Amino acid sequence: MTSDALVRDYDTLRRDLAARDRGLREKVTTLEQAATLVRDGDHVAIGGCTLSRTPMAMIWQLIRAGRRNLTVSRSITSTEGDLLFASGLAHTIVSSWFSQGIVWGISKVMRHHVENGLAAFEEWSHMAIGMRYRAGAMGVPFVPVRSMIGSDVARIRGDQVKPIRCPFTGEEVMAVPALNPNVALIHVQRADPYGNAQLDGLQFMDIDIAMAADKVILTTERIVSNDQIRRAPDHTRIPFFTVEAVVEVPYGSVPHECYGQYEPIFAQLDRYAALIAKDPVAGARQYLDDYVHGPKDWSDYLAKVGIDTLLTASRRGRVIFND
Amino acid sequence: MTSDALVRDYDTLRRDLAARDRGLREKVTTLEQAATLVRDGDHVAIGGCTLSRTPMAMIWQLIRAGRRNLTVSRSITSTEGDLLFASGLAHTIVSSWFSQGIVWGISKVMRHHVENGLAAFEEWSHMAIGMRYRAGAMGVPFVPVRSMIGSDVARIRGDQVKPIRCPFTGEEVMAVPALNPNVALIHVQRADPYGNAQLDGLQFMDIDIAMAADKVILTTERIVSNDQIRRAPDHTRIPFFTVEAVVEVPYGSVPHECYGQYEPIFAQLDRYAALIAKDPVAGARQYLDDYVHGPKDWSDYLAKVGIDTLLTASRRGRVIFND
Amino acid sequence: MTEQTTSSAYTASELIAIMAGRLLVDGQIVFAGVGIPLLAATLAQRNVAPKLTILFEGGVIGPFIRPGELPPSTNEQRCTRRANMVLPSTDVLLLLQRGYVDVGFMGGAQIDRYGNLNSSFIGPAEKPSIRLPGTGGGNDISSLTNMIVAMKHEKRRFVEKVDFITSPGWIDGRDSRARCGLPTGGMWRVVTDLAVMGFDAETREMEVLALHPGVSFAQVQDNTGFPLRRAREVGVTAPPRREELALIRELDPDRLYTA
């Protein structure tokens, strides 16, 4: 992908995909190895939304690995966006909304970076981002939508959205450009060693992201056998041939939630909010030191979050299945 | 819908939808009552595909009720298409493929009607039909595709498909027009009294059809409680507010299959093929007399098909869950 | 008749939630944000509108939120409790475009005379003094359906012209919204702690429809950064009833959204 082209041309898109090994093969690996699949400067799409199924362990590993200059896109961006900016991992975040969450107020880290021109928050409407991924997933260069019309959200996008006339009705609608990320990071409840993934509950834009991307790095709460997948193929949501790496990471979304597994770790989110409330730069740096660079591995990070905290979040996560 | 407009204009589409009662209300009714929701001249979309999850009981009831002049669309059309033509129910079938099935050869009934100009088989590519429903489901007047280009399949559609230039890449792709049927007939394994429907296995285009249509008539193998639906909302595929009638019809796809419930009734399909092989007109008329007009109700029809036959088909249908 | 309350008995947020909830009609499909909109919609659902359906941006149709377990956003599992359906977030937004949604219901940071909302930038977009969190689904919702906005009534929030149109209202008034290419929807009601406002059918300027108990028109105008119109008959809303307050407090016992 030429990083300055808004829409990859179809010949290149097809050639890039034809070069991928789509054979049925095992892809189980480690966070460290999976991180090598992301190159500096890539466009990385992040699955989940806000505090849900964020592929936090993979983001955490990419920060540790020192990747730089990523463009990151996500439907809605929460604390992981702060860490992406504060660590220097991403210089641009493409999203419809960016803050820790409504109960914690506006992200001071986002504000610091954007208001001082240190990084960019490129705003699209939620549906427009979804339709950009969907166009990318479908292999068409654009799709028509009926939002982002008449607003400044469209105006500041300049030539990135364009009116288009329907050849049947003559009416004008808005064309949004396809988005084909270089890498998609997606966290799921279950996947097999080939990368066939099942999602419980909220899917967000993950399926479109997987189909649109050049490769998917899948983290999963649990690796199950391919036999289990084949027993209920109508529950598979992401097909193996989109996936390049499968990493088993229990609690891989902490401190965010994973549907049916654990709720957000509110204590940890409050602690983070308190840290950056005083000073977004020093606070974020301290959080990175303590929770990203400090731990010797993901389990060590989880230990710092606290086993009691995790068990409480798990109990809360599972109640969704109690009714 | 003005029946001669290829794409309904957006104001009308929105007004038609705004007028629908989308409140959470019970909609359980009979085949007879549900049939009154279809008016002569309507565009009726049929869910399922080929020999799968065909809403046969509802089609059967519409023939008995003497509806006329329907335009019918379906991804792939099998024996139900023969009956639609032979009964005079439909004058046009919009589909990508139309015959009983590859093992029975070309449909003599379809040939008789089309070659003699008695009815029309309007051919689109399979994906184009799917994307027409999808555009209708999304509320946009067209979507771009990369097939039906350079072929006579596009040429004979005349102004119904049109090239469109991507405003970002400058390349030309094909625009296919939205399709918003007046009625969708869909058969499912389970639905609640409000019309929340779960589908097992192959979905075909049913979700897009449901979202695109003015109303859905749902037939279901089984009505379950709303409580059951709410226990696994991520298994719901069709939301209640698209649905206008829910009819419980066990074996509602016979002689076609219903995933996980029963396989096609091959003996019945062979019998039909033998009947029309001799004379498409007389054979189809006899089949309609014997199996559609003759039985006093759907159970009586099933009795004519034969209980042993149904049990065998059910045993075969359930083996999909045995592995 | 049920017992009424005096204004000292509730917070501004509780008042807004209750007054906004009363605008919903049974059988409607309501695309709701978390916070006040969710509380208001749930209140309506439990009190007078059992056939009302709530949609969440995260991809949820028809949930029943459990009291005391309010979701932190529209995108966590608490949003799906006892829902009828969960679907991809792009597809729940497309329901707006297809026309399945009666009302969009959200909070607002800044609104102008024509009901345009800003949740993106304070100051110029190129060099903002405050970068706000952005549109989320707000732009989609307000482009495609009829809107109710619930917000605090403050002069800095009710401005002559928003710095940035994140979610389009009536744009520049009259038929400018339709001329922009938005033939459907539009700002319908603004509910604050002082009053309920609508928009003149012709000019599309904001107008006061009803004042909350004990509030004067002058008081509303004083807290508004542009001249407000008055409806031909300005009503007075009925004060919150005890059972409305009780339900709000049952739903939000920790006062996460109603402090």
Added chain:
Amino acid sequence: MTEQTTSSAYTASELIAIMAGRLLVDGQIVFAGVGIPLLAATLAQRNVAPKLTILFEGGVIGPFIRPGELPPSTNEQRCTRRANMVLPSTDVLLLLQRGYVDVGFMGGAQIDRYGNLNSSFIGPAEKPSIRLPGTGGGNDISSLTNMIVAMKHEKRRFVEKVDFITSPGWIDGRDSRARCGLPTGGMWRVVTDLAVMGFDAETREMEVLALHPGVSFAQVQDNTGFPLRRAREVGVTAPPRREELALIRELDPDRLYTA
């Protein structure tokens, strides 16, 4: 080396299935029709290409069809046996457009010199002498990926110009396919009971690449309605092996597709 067979030991359909199956490569994603294409792909999968994935138009990724339970079309539950994923049929077709598919593999009713297929009309479309069943996914598949077609070699099927282009091959030859707006895919191989054919890289005319055992070029030409090209070196295919035939017969014991 495994035992070979003589031509009296197999049917034309079995020969076509075996020869076509040999063209598939391990790891490929193959969009297959039922009948010969499915048999051929399954044969390849079991013999030499365990990482090969079959897609069906009905919305199926990676099934393993059970011997003796061949599906009647690509749209019944037998198609989903032991599959990795089931998805809406529109979405499985979109995989072609995105580029995930290596090979499309189907039968053909009528083919011409440039590999265009007709499965719609014999005679003029306005007043056909035979209305055929139509494209199904054929148009989509042949527009968007590299094609293998398996069919009986008969003069009435191999025509100078098809009555109707249902599934585009190389259109009028040379770069006409790309100029039409189809930058990818194209007809790659035609496998019959007489030979394996490809298309000249420049003119895109059909050319014989290999003859089946005991078949002469003249015999192929005699059964073809246009002048065939010969590849620089025309090979001879290895005869079906006993285990290939055994597997075909295990898969289709009732000779539904291989009579």
